[in-house]
Amino acid sequence: MSSLTDVAKRAQVSIATVSRVINHSDKVVEKTRVAVQKAMDELGYQPNRVARRLRQKGGRRHLLGLILPDIQNPFFAEIARGVEDVAYANQFAMILCISDENPTKEAFYLNVMQAESVDGVILPPIAERDAAVLKLAQSGMPIVTVDRTLHGASIDTVEVDNFQGAYEAVEHLIKLGHKRIGLIAGRANLSTSRDRRRGYEEALAAAKLPVRPEYIRVGDNKQASGRGLADELLSLSPRPTALFVSNNLMAVGALEAIHMKKLKVPQEVALIGFDDLPWAEALDPPLTVVRQPAYEVGRAAAEMLLKRLGDRSLPAAWLRLRPRLIVRNSC
Amino acid sequence: MSSLTDVAKRAQVSIATVSRVINHSDKVVEKTRVAVQKAMDELGYQPNRVARRLRQKGGRRHLLGLILPDIQNPFFAEIARGVEDVAYANQFAMILCISDENPTKEAFYLNVMQAESVDGVILPPIAERDAAVLKLAQSGMPIVTVDRTLHGASIDTVEVDNFQGAYEAVEHLIKLGHKRIGLIAGRANLSTSRDRRRGYEEALAAAKLPVRPEYIRVGDNKQASGRGLADELLSLSPRPTALFVSNNLMAVGALEAIHMKKLKVPQEVALIGFDDLPWAEALDPPLTVVRQPAYEVGRAAAEMLLKRLGDRSLPAAWLRLRPRLIVRNSC
DNA sequence: AAAGGCAATGTAAAGGTTTACATTTTTGCG
DNA sequence: CGCAAAAATGTAAACCTTTACATTGCCTTT
Numbered sequence: 001m002s003s004l005t006d007v008a009k010r011a012q013v014s015i016a017t018v019s020r021v022i023n024h025s026d027k028v029v030e031k032t033r034v035a036v037q038k039a040m041d042e043l044g045y046q047p048n049r050v051a052r053r054l055r056q057k058g059g060r061r062h063l064l065g066l067i068l069p070d071i072q073n074p075f076f077a078e079i080a081r082g083v084e085d086v087a088y089a090n091q092f093a094m095i096l097c098i099s100d101e102n103p104t105k106e107a108f109y110l111n112v113m114q115a116e117s118v119d120g121v122i123l124p125p126i127a128e129r130d131a132a133v134l135k136l137a138q139s140g141m142p143i144v145t146v147d148r149t150l151h152g153a154s155i156d157t158v159e160v161d162n163f164q165g166a167y168e169a170v171e172h173l174i175k176l177g178h179k180r181i182g183l184i185a186g187r188a189n190l191s192t193s194r195d196r197r198r199g200y201e202e203a204l205a206a207a208k209l210p211v212r213p214e215y216i217r218v219g220d221n222k223q224a225s226g227r228g229l230a231d232e233l234l235s236l237s238p239r240p241t242a243l244f245v246s247n248n249l250m251a252v253g254a255l256e257a258i259h260m261k262k263l264k265v266p267q268e269v270a271l272i273g274f275d276d277l278p279w280a281e282a283l284d285p286p287l288t289v290v291r292q293p294a295y296e297v298g299r300a301a302a303e304m305l306l307k308r309l310g311d312r313s314l315p316a317a318w319l320r321l322r323p324r325l326i327v328r329n330s331c
Numbered sequence: 332m333s334s335l336t337d338v339a340k341r342a343q344v345s346i347a348t349v350s351r352v353i354n355h356s357d358k359v360v361e362k363t364r365v366a367v368q369k370a371m372d373e374l375g376y377q378p379n380r381v382a383r384r385l386r387q388k389g390g391r392r393h394l395l396g397l398i399l400p401d402i403q404n405p406f407f408a409e410i411a412r413g414v415e416d417v418a419y420a421n422q423f424a425m426i427l428c429i430s431d432e433n434p435t436k437e438a439f440y441l442n443v444m445q446a447e448s449v450d451g452v453i454l455p456p457i458a459e460r461d462a463a464v465l466k467l468a469q470s471g472m473p474i475v476t477v478d479r480t481l482h483g484a485s486i487d488t489v490e491v492d493n494f495q496g497a498y499e500a501v502e503h504l505i506k507l508g509h510k511r512i513g514l515i516a517g518r519a520n521l522s523t524s525r526d527r528r529r530g531y532e533e534a535l536a537a538a539k540l541p542v543r544p545e546y547i548r549v550g551d552n553k554q555a556s557g558r559g560l561a562d563e564l565l566s567l568s569p570r571p572t573a574l575f576v577s578n579n580l581m582a583v584g585a586l587e588a589i590h591m592k593k594l595k596v597p598q599e600v601a602l603i604g605f606d607d608l609p610w611a612e613a614l615d616p617p618l619t620v621v622r623q624p625a626y627e628v629g630r631a632a633a634e635m636l637l638k639r640l641g642d643r644s645l646p647a648a649w650l651r652l653r654p655r656l657i658v659r660n661s662c
Numbered sequence: 663a664a665a666g667g668c669a670a671t672g673t674a675a676a677g678g679t680t681t682a683c684a685t686t687t688t689t690g691c692g
Numbered sequence: 693c694g695c696a697a698a699a700a701t702g703t704a705a706a707c708c709t710t711t712a713c714a715t716t717g718c719c720t721t722t
Contacts, residue, residue: 015702081403094426383709
């Protein structure tokens with residue numbers, strides 16, 4: 001790897017001039033610019049991003065961090081895709097870490113972000129009160145929370161109207177005549193879980209239907225827990241005639257449980273999941289879902305972060321995107 | 332952010348001593364070690380990974396790069412998971428980039444890897460002859476190719492026995508009595524596509540069945556192309572009675588096409604896909620697949636990389652894992 | 663008690679940039 | 693042509709580590 005010094009020698013200029021050429025500073029006359037460019041090309045020079053980042057003040061280090069709870073969840077993968085597209089378009093590289101919904105791991109990676117001097121971090125916080133994230137934010141690191149919101153600080157946020165999505169889904173079930181609607185809710189300390197649950201409850205209330213605690217189970221957003229909890233709910237009598245499942249993986253799990261019990265969907269039990277899946281059409285039956293615009297969430301978050309890097313003094317932005325009910329054949 | 336200097340001042344020692352404490356060098360007496368540790372705790376000191384990486388020679392920078400063609404493909408997501416687990420266990424951070432099967436993007440990210448001074452890179456090369464990857468390898472960067480193999484250099488590799496997997500799948504179809512078996516193959520310049528195709532052809536040949544070019548279509552590994560090509564194949568007459576699809580997303584696409592044509596699976600057309608899916612059970616019908624041990628691939632690759640960082644002079648390692656046919660209801 | 667040896671600690675350079683400030687070159691104008 | 697101002701370029705410090713080498717201080721040995 002050749003360095004600034006090598007280029008400078010070859011072009012017979014000082015390293016400052018080379019640096020200026022690289023950074024498209026205007027203060028360099030055409031002739032030298034060309035000479036330096038030539039030297040760089042001949043040497044195949046690539047600026048060392050590490051050295052650059054060490055020196056450079058925040059905002060222009062061209063590196064952002066993304067911490068996701070689970071890369072195998074298509075919802076988060078889609079967010080990653082959105083972030084990446086914006087990052088790439090702006091010549092940013094992205095450090096992606098997987099927190100596994102594990103506070104220790106999240107804390108470790110937040111430290112890495114700081115120690116790596118990333119320009120900013122995008123993440124869905126692992127809990128509504130997430131001290132580690134708050135601490136990092138306090139230290140001045142630009143942070144954008146996505147999907148889930150954070151309590152206790154005003155931070156740039158992109159979220160989806162979870163209440164609305166859940167409300168519409170349950171309302172749809174009610175319109176179809178369902179009166180006993182089960183809920184498989186997500187992890188309790190997440191804003192999304194709370195909002196979706198509220199949507200469920202209020203939709204029932206609006207239709208003057210009772211909210212029965214025995215029809216509500218709380219899962220951990222994993223497929224296995226969806227399977228187990230759906231199995232429990234469907235073993236009750238009277239059995240719920242419909243299930244609203246608060247996340248995509250648990251919805252797939254619920255579907256598996258339904259198949260194992262050999263129940264007919266939607267005749268014997270209807271099902272609506274939260275989050276779309278690229279293969280929702282190919283499921284048995286094609287799954288009705290509340291589709292979150294995950295790609296847009298990622299895009300918007302990345303754009304929000306870039307905007308903040310441009311001007312730290314901006315007030316905290318808050319974007320709430322609308323989900324959409326996609327009716328297929330599971331209800 | 333406090334620095335070495337701050338800690339040194341507070342502990343009344345030199346920065347060298349602090350550095351030695353951090354790096355667990357033995358040359359520091361217990362009393363000072365404790366004092367330094369105290370100062371670090373009080374200041375909440377975190378070593379600056381950037382500065383450290385700038386100074387440190389290769390192999391101990393605790394950063395590795397992973398470049399994946401498509402993070403939304405569950406197969407690659409699972410690989411990422413395997414890599415991440417090993418990385419985390421060894422206190423490595425991981426830069427994940429998405430090449431989108433796009434050579435320009437891949438080249439860009441390979442440059443980033445070099446410019447970021449990562450210790451090594453794990454990736455499935457975008458093509459069998461991938462000049463950009465070869466160049467980086469030549470420059471001395473430790474590289475482990477996964478899934479797909481690379482032509483023209485001896486590089487650490489973890490792959491799956493694609494030939495074997497495809498052979499078994501097609502053999503299985505033949506045993507079930509199928510004589511007209513269609514193939515939806517993957518992108519032509521990938522080793523995986525070639526090997527799987529060869530498995531298909533040889534399994535047919537072994538059963539003395541003809542390899543008919545009109546039953547073979549080449550896709551781009553995306554869902555849409557699987558759908559389109561399956562549609563084409565199923566419009567032929569005589570129509571193939573079984574399809575072997577060379578990747579997971581295309582298999583889902585094929586399933587969609589089959590549903591659209593209202594064909595019964597497996598009675599009217601049987602289907603086997605390559606790569607398992609976490610929700611394969613919930614598909615209509617549950618999909619028979621050749622399961623690749625993707626998580627293991629990731630793990631093994633990361634371990635291989637770490638081993639190489641420990642000793643650069645090791646001969647190139649080559650690991651070939653076995654896939655497994657998982658029979659469900661689609662054939 | 664002096665000298666030698668060894669362990670602990672300190673000093674300073676190096677790694678590749680960016681950038682404030684200093685210096686040189688060019689330009690414009692009388 | 694000469695001078696001032698502006699533009700271009702250069703010098704050196706700073707960013708935060710690690711580490712080779714130098715120094716200090718203590719213990720052992722004779």
